[in-house]
Amino acid sequence: MQRLAGKDIFPQVQAKLAEEVARLSESGISVTLAVILVGEDPASQIYVASKERTCGELGIGSLVTRLPAETTQAELLELVQQYNEDPQINGILVQVPLPAPLDEDEVLQAISPDKDVDCFHPYNLGLLTAGLARFVPCTPFGVLQFLKHHQIPTSGKKIVILGRSNIFGRPMSILLSQKPWDATVTLCHSRTQNLAEECRQADILIAAIGKPMLVTKDFIKPGAVVIDVGINRIADPNHPKGSRVVGDVDYEGIASVASAATPVPGGVGISTIAMLMYNVVNAARFANGLEAFEL
Numbered sequence: 001m002q003r004l005a006g007k008d009i010f011p012q013v014q015a016k017l018a019e020e021v022a023r024l025s026e027s028g029i030s031v032t033l034a035v036i037l038v039g040e041d042p043a044s045q046i047y048v049a050s051k052e053r054t055c056g057e058l059g060i061g062s063l064v065t066r067l068p069a070e071t072t073q074a075e076l077l078e079l080v081q082q083y084n085e086d087p088q089i090n091g092i093l094v095q096v097p098l099p100a101p102l103d104e105d106e107v108l109q110a111i112s113p114d115k116d117v118d119c120f121h122p123y124n125l126g127l128l129t130a131g132l133a134r135f136v137p138c139t140p141f142g143v144l145q146f147l148k149h150h151q152i153p154t155s156g157k158k159i160v161i162l163g164r165s166n167i168f169g170r171p172m173s174i175l176l177s178q179k180p181w182d183a184t185v186t187l188c189h190s191r192t193q194n195l196a197e198e199c200r201q202a203d204i205l206i207a208a209i210g211k212p213m214l215v216t217k218d219f220i221k222p223g224a225v226v227i228d229v230g231i232n233r234i235a236d237p238n239h240p241k242g243s244r245v246v247g248d249v250d251y252e253g254i255a256s257v258a259s260a261a262t263p264v265p266g267g268v269g270i271s272t273i274a275m276l277m278y279n280v281v282n283a284a285r286f287a288n289g290l291e292a293f294e295l
């Protein structure tokens with residue numbers, strides 16, 4: 001089974017983006033991302049630190065605002081509005097999940113669609129659904145880069161996606177059904193019956209259901225390509241930290257059946273931030289009347 005590693009693709013993507021950020025800077029265009037993190041969720045803190053670091057590496061300005069979990073809806077909406085109106089800021093990212101009782105949908109809909117680099121706003125998701133996307137959500141976009149880089153055929157192929165989230169599964173299913181991917185897509189979720197049987201039909205199986213190592217050998221059609229989007233922390237007394245990160249797929253278990261798969265960690269993980277940076281660069285280009293940057 002071929003190992004589809006993120007490091008074979010995304011460092012080059014980031015290098016191209018760093019060059020483009022430098023070119024834009026020479027023509028007087030600065031690129032800046034504003035990130036809002038509310039509360040103390042440990043995973044969110046790690047993700048945000050990683051986004052901040054990558055911005056620095058690419059020459060993208062980052063403005064990270066860390067707010068206490070007690071922040072009110074009104075305070076959060078006011079900050080988003082302030083960033084919407086600030087011409088120095090090209091992209092706005094509110095890290096999710098937001099702590100209760102904050103209303104995530106209302107906050108995400110308050111972000112200007114022109115600065116919505118996550119592509120979570122219903123307006124941008126509507127454009128994507130109509131085949132008119134300006135931004136593409138970062139994790140589905142990262143998966144498309146794997147398929148493109150490895151020239152994995154999708155046209156007329158059967159692709160099964162596990163998980164129907166607005167962040168990943170739903171936009172992924174829409175994109176892959178469109179040109180130029182032209183796949184026949186099945187979107188499975190927690191109520192799907194005969195899940196293993198559905199998955200066994202797939203030429204390409206994409207798992208994003210948040211269940212550690214749910215996908216085992218009996219879910220895989222011989223020769224299938226498997227993309228694992230899951231990031232699950234499980235207890236492991238043999239590990240120095242007492243826990244470790246695994247995907248939604250039993251990577252070792254499927255090795256004798258699948259033709260290729262992304263490992264966790266080391267697979268899809270770094271693609272999300274790279275594609276976020278791509279969206280931020282494009283937001284700056286669009287704001288200055290330029291077309292999307294060709295990767």
Ligand code: GUN
Nearest residue numbers: 093094095096097118138
């Ligand atoms: N939480 C987990 N993934 C993401 C992401 O891609 N964007 C935001 N804003 N929050 C997240």
